[in-house]
Amino acid sequence: MASPNGSGCSELIQSSGSEQELQHLMDRKRKRMISNRDSARRSRMRKQKHQDELASQLSQLRKQNNEMMxxxxxxxxxxxxxxxxxxxxxxxxxxxxxHLDSLNNIIGFMYPPVEEQIYCPELVDEFMNNSLSYVYANQQIMASANTFM
Structure with a gap:
């Protein structure tokens, strides 16, 4: 026959075993919860750091854009x-x-080629009196596009 003490002893062992398992499960759950909180905190910190970097980059790009504009x-x-x-x-x-063409026409009229020379003293005298110098009247004026560049 089984004594009441023997059956009670096995129940205590079983209950203490399930309490230990229960405690072990609770500890694991608590550790997991703490680990998840730490992981979430680290994730928020990474996200905040990334947002700060993006805000800094945006500010720098806006500054460069303003400088370029x-x-x-x-x-x-x-x-x-x-x-x-x-x-x-x-x-x-x-x-x-x-003006150059006009001056060259005047010079050409005053000093035409030998076969076409027509002497008109009135025009020559008027031109000489109104010109800056007789020396320039005897020289043909030439210009090219490079002269004015």
Whole structure:
């Protein structure tokens, strides 16, 4: 026959075994929960660091963009100034070319080739009186596109 003490003893051993298992499961659950919290905290920290890096990069790219826009604006202004100067120079070249042609026509009229010489003292005297120098009247004026560049 089984004594009440013997059966009670085995129940205590069984209950203490399940308490130990229960305690072990609780410890594992608590460790896992702590580990998950730490992992979530590290994940939030990585995410925050990544967001900070992206914000820094955005700020740097905006600064570079502003610098480039400023540079483009300055370059455009310089281009417009040079284009305006170029236009003025082209107009001056055209005007000086017409003036040169006129002067060459006058010289050609005053000193035509020997076979076509017609002497008109009134025109020669008027030109000489209005010219800067007699020396220049005897020289043909030549110009090329390179002269004005």
């Amino acid at each position: 400023s540079s483009v604006s300055i370059t455009t202004q310089h281009y417009m100034v040079v284009e305006a100067q170029n236009h003025v120079l082209r107009v001056q070249v055209a005007e000086l070319s017409r």
